[in-house]
Amino acid sequence: MSSSAGWGTFLQPYVYRSLGVVCFLLVCFMYYTPDIKFPSFNFHNEIFRPPCPKVQCANRTLTQDSNQNCTSVLHINPHLNDTQKTQAAAVDTEPDTILLIWMWPFGRKYDLSCKIFNITRCQLTDDKSLYHKVHGVLFHHRDFQPNLSGMVKEPRPWFQKWVWFNMESPANSRQIHEINNLFNLTCNYRLDSNIPVPYGYLVPRPSEVESFKLPAKDKLVCWIVSNWKPQSKRVHFYNELKKHININTYGNGFGRRVSEEDYSKIVTSCKFYLSFENSVCKDYVTEKLYRPMMLGSVPVVLGTSRPNYEDHVPGESFIHVDDYSTPKELAERLLYLDQNNTEYMRYFNWRNKFEVQRTQFVREHACRTCNYLKNHREYQAFHDLNKWYWG
Template identity: 55%
Template sequence: MPNQMEMVNNTCMVNIISIKNLLTQTDPVTQTDPDTILLIWMWPFGQKFDLGICSSQFNIHGCHLTDNRDWFKSAHGVLFHHRDIREDDMPTLQRPLFQKWIWMNMESPSNSPLHSTVKNLFNLTTTYRQDSDIMIPYGRISEKTGGSTTYEIPHKSKLVCWIVSNWNSNYKRSQYYENLKQHISIETFGCSFSRPVKDEDYSDLVSSCKFYLSFENSIHKDYITEKLYNPLKLGTVPVVLGPTRKNYEELIPGNAFIHVDDFSSPKELAEHLKLLDQNESLYRQYFTWREHFVSSTTSFGLEHACWACDHIRRYKNYRVVNDLSSWYWG
């Protein structure tokens, strides 16, 4: 007997045969169109958010978010968070032909358990990746309103800082840190160093550092997290370890950060940081972008739901993610 996930897959395949060539993109929505309903099947990591602020927060109108599973048959879309998917907690009712299932994930492939039954299950994806249907990055660089202004760099009392609560000696970031600390002083915080940082102290701590080690726990295309956007927002120069510089520059100005790959060794990077510490004019060059732009971080879960609802409201064409595992983990 097939399990619940297999039955859902079979239902999805019937839907594909029935309507694959029948639905096309509609005209732009108007204020008189009925609300689009998005059902949040499970709260991402159990973190709830206000279901009624898409309009005020993102200027998205005509979307109705709900977590009431009794609305399943009426929902135009259903949002599933990858890390919370369980075979015994998937819909058991027949899937409506018009309904889109949206796969949400903000973890890297290295930190995402692979479900073998996700093939042909979802219609849309919302992740940090630029090739997602609904791309939600961990943060954004956006143009200032009101024109350019001079940016005042926060007072600095520390040279290089790093906050880590997930230590793994096999991570590239851990190995790079062990080499880098031989050549420059690094103030470390977080549970990994028995110096936890309270939420209310985080901003003051990071802004007091000239440089912050924005080291990702795994290296994947587009996987650029709040470890970058928080220091940018708080007036600290991030030293990044992650995907290529080219990948970073697709999302943020090239003069806003320092990439470890620009140096032949951790020692060479350390020497560069020491030079910038002694040369104020060179250091200030990493803040010229702040005259025109600001950095912000993403509202986890909320933005995925609001923008996913907006997407299915605007685009009526049918599609299916045939092989999610190859696309994301391949």
């Protein structure tokens, strides 16, 4: 026997074993795909995607907007896994979700239909006799002060969620120790709420809507205020600012009551409006910003930080007092913009793509809450509400 034949006979078992191992690995690879995510180098779709405020992105999930050209730090995953698909299918076979409004905020009733928000299979009611059947109960913070007066006295059904609802800032809301470990969810203007519903948000401008035209202006700076507190930050800033620029003032704080119709006419006629909040709190960005934006005036904001404002609206849509070292420096900037129309008009560039939509108080909060309950049947609890909201 030749030496080569002998080696072949000797190696033959090892060759067969090696082939067997390779075949086994190939079969495993066909039926098992490791969960490995490789970095995306799709520069056109990822890096140059146009940015938008967080709240505008978040609103797209509320309205089921299909436009994906919007990024946000909020975790939004449009692709459901098998478990989520099964849960969604189960929800589809269940009856309508029912939300009970325990007490009408400030005693004023609102429409109970959610059709305007494209929310279906949700029922709103104020009938307390249905308490043991409803999936959730909405409680307005201001209406059970102090010491939880007016709250439910009966045990909570195991399937039911209680939702804490409040749109006032912590500075204007009484802290109640007993609310800790009482509620399952929060519905609030803060973006980190379980059900975030801010005072307003941006939506894509429909193509058929006429392009923006700046209203006629005959005033430079305006301010309408009713809640006048001499020691507040906004009043101190106003007292310094008025030394360097003329400010047209209105409202009960100045003894000049303004009707709803008058408000629109005044703000429309002003180049700049002092959107000064009564509280400096996280995400507390109210209609004082959104209404001037809608009416064609540039808001000069005083409130939370600039980065936090930019979580809600484009950074070039407003002027922040913190951008200037003194009220005098701010006044000089406003006077400069008054004489330079090209630069002034840049504050309206956002209107080429977006328009402002104000939140419908109570009705929208209730509908968004009901919709959340419809899609989240799992147990949830909010343990330290006082720490979260009042710090």
